[in-house]
Amino acid sequence: MRSHLLNDTTTEHYRRSVIQGVERVAATLAATERPFTGVTPDALAPSIDAVDLDRPLGDTASALEELESVYLRDAVYFHHPRYLAHLNCPVVIPAVTAEAVLSAVNSSLDTWDQSAGATLIERRLIDWTAARIGLGPAADGVFTSGGTQSNLQALLLAREEALARGADPARLCVLASECGHFSVQKSAGLLGLPADAVVTVACDASRRMRPDALADALTRCAREGRTPMAVVATAGTTDFGSIDPLPAVADLAARHGVWLHVDAAYGCGLLVSPTRRHLLDGIEHADSVTVDYHKSFFQPVSSSALVVRDQAVLRHATHHSDYLNPRRAVAERIPNQVDKSLQTTRRFDALKLWMTLRVMGADGVGTLFDEVLDLAEAGWRILDADPRFEVVTRPALSTLVFRWVPPGHRPGGTAAASVPVPAPGIGSGSDTRSGHVSALDAANLHARKALFASGRAVVAGTTVHGRHYLKFTLLNPQTTAADIAAVLDLLAGHAEAHAHLGETLVHV
Ligand SMILES: *Cc1c(COP(=O)(O)O)cnc(C)c1O
Numbered sequence: 001m002r003s004h005l006l007n008d009t010t011t012e013h014y015r016r017s018v019i020q021g022v023e024r025v026a027a028t029l030a031a032t033e034r035p036f037t038g039v040t041p042d043a044l045a046p047s048i049d050a051v052d053l054d055r056p057l058g059d060t061a062s063a064l065e066e067l068e069s070v071y072l073r074d075a076v077y078f079h080h081p082r083y084l085a086h087l088n089c090p091v092v093i094p095a096v097t098a099e100a101v102l103s104a105v106n107s108s109l110d111t112w113d114q115s116a117g118a119t120l121i122e123r124r125l126i127d128w129t130a131a132r133i134g135l136g137p138a139a140d141g142v143f144t145s146g147g148t149q150s151n152l153q154a155l156l157l158a159r160e161e162a163l164a165r166g167a168d169p170a171r172l173c174v175l176a177s178e179c180g181h182f183s184v185q186k187s188a189g190l191l192g193l194p195a196d197a198v199v200t201v202a203c204d205a206s207r208r209m210r211p212d213a214l215a216d217a218l219t220r221c222a223r224e225g226r227t228p229m230a231v232v233a234t235a236g237t238t239d240f241g242s243i244d245p246l247p248a249v250a251d252l253a254a255r256h257g258v259w260l261h262v263d264a265a266y267g268c269g270l271l272v273s274p275t276r277r278h279l280l281d282g283i284e285h286a287d288s289v290t291v292d293y294h295k296s297f298f299q300p301v302s303s304s305a306l307v308v309r310d311q312a313v314l315r316h317a318t319h320h321s322d323y324l325n326p327r328r329a330v331a332e333r334i335p336n337q338v339d340k341s342l343q344t345t346r347r348f349d350a351l352k353l354w355m356t357l358r359v360m361g362a363d364g365v366g367t368l369f370d371e372v373l374d375l376a377e378a379g380w381r382i383l384d385a386d387p388r389f390e391v392v393t394r395p396a397l398s399t400l401v402f403r404w405v406p407p408g409h410r411p412g413g414t415a416a417a418s419v420p421v422p423a424p425g426i427g428s429g430s431d432t433r434s435g436h437v438s439a440l441d442a443a444n445l446h447a448r449k450a451l452f453a454s455g456r457a458v459v460a461g462t463t464v465h466g467r468h469y470l471k472f473t474l475l476n477p478q479t480t481a482a483d484i485a486a487v488l489d490l491l492a493g494h495a496e497a498h499a500h501l502g503e504t505l506v507h508v
Pocket of ligand 1: 087148236237238264265
């Protein structure tokens, strides 16, 4: 069994095994005609259940052969130009190379004595990101597993800062827009905030937080004796890609002395955009920022960071342990990243971004992101001109939310003005309403499911004002306007077939 341990005596086995894996993936990618096979959980489960985990196959080639049928054949492939569903990007090759390096060396970023150079590389990348944001000389931060963890840590720091100023924990609240990410709500629960702690701020028709609504909410909180511990602005909402008016929001947060967190999990790609960096103007006023490199920097999962304006606040995440990061290490100036992180053992995910910047450069990444933003604009024009569909709003980033409408039901005027702002409530919520699904909702729901089952394209769904909508999240520069048009034809075909099957459309 020792031949399977990676060390100085097994490098040949290592080389052969990894190359076999790489060859297998390369062959699969080259032959993938659809983003998905359409397999159902029930159809796939038996082959995975049938694997006897107590009877090993003994060699890589056999295990890879088996992997073909239990995973690779039916995986959902984000690199395919007709995968248009969630915030998953195709990944860049330098990052995949880095992934192979970092798992083989297996540094753990908790302490210097487990990571050496890796710690310094991560620190450089945090400094680089903070400089791109414009956070100033005292900025710091740490890589995390994703935007959810980054948001949780941001709110933890904000809570501790509020408590340090004497706030009553039972009176704390967080202000976020109705289009904010659900992890804000989840974090509030994890942090033990009161059940009603997240105060929802209304959005305008473009799904941006309304500064007047934020001002009202801040005043109301004060009147009710509540202490806002953070305003969460979103730079790129998950459904609409909308960017809250950061300068106005920052101004209000500053006037009320409230921590400003900017959730740029999606919009962070603008930090490297050669043409659209200005869309993030105002982000430099944040106290903390969430960035997901695994969304708009074309990095493999996981790759995310929390960046803060003032490194001192990271002490709220510090715990000194005699065996790992004793207090004296601070005096000895030993850089232990665990002092800043919610995690202990932690992957060297930063290496992926490092390799990407060293091979392609920031402009290279930003150009790819620009390409998908241009594509989204083209997609919006296609949808807006297509009488079969109604599109909610012009994209600020790269999502398009729309629905199929039967002939003769399309509202007049521009689509942007025609769809009401959704009812209050963080995120878009569940996609069923008390069991009642109108025929129009049913046709859109069916179109998405039928398309998924066909495997010819994958799109997402969401609700707007309680109604079913379809969603494209465009993150693949290989996707073309022709792909978008073709997928719309497929969706319309499924929706029409369903509508004709059912009774006449009465609920619109
Ligand atoms: C995706 C997303 C998150 C959550 O990030 P994960 O990496 O999935 O944990 C948070 N906020 C926004 C705006 C997002 O789009």
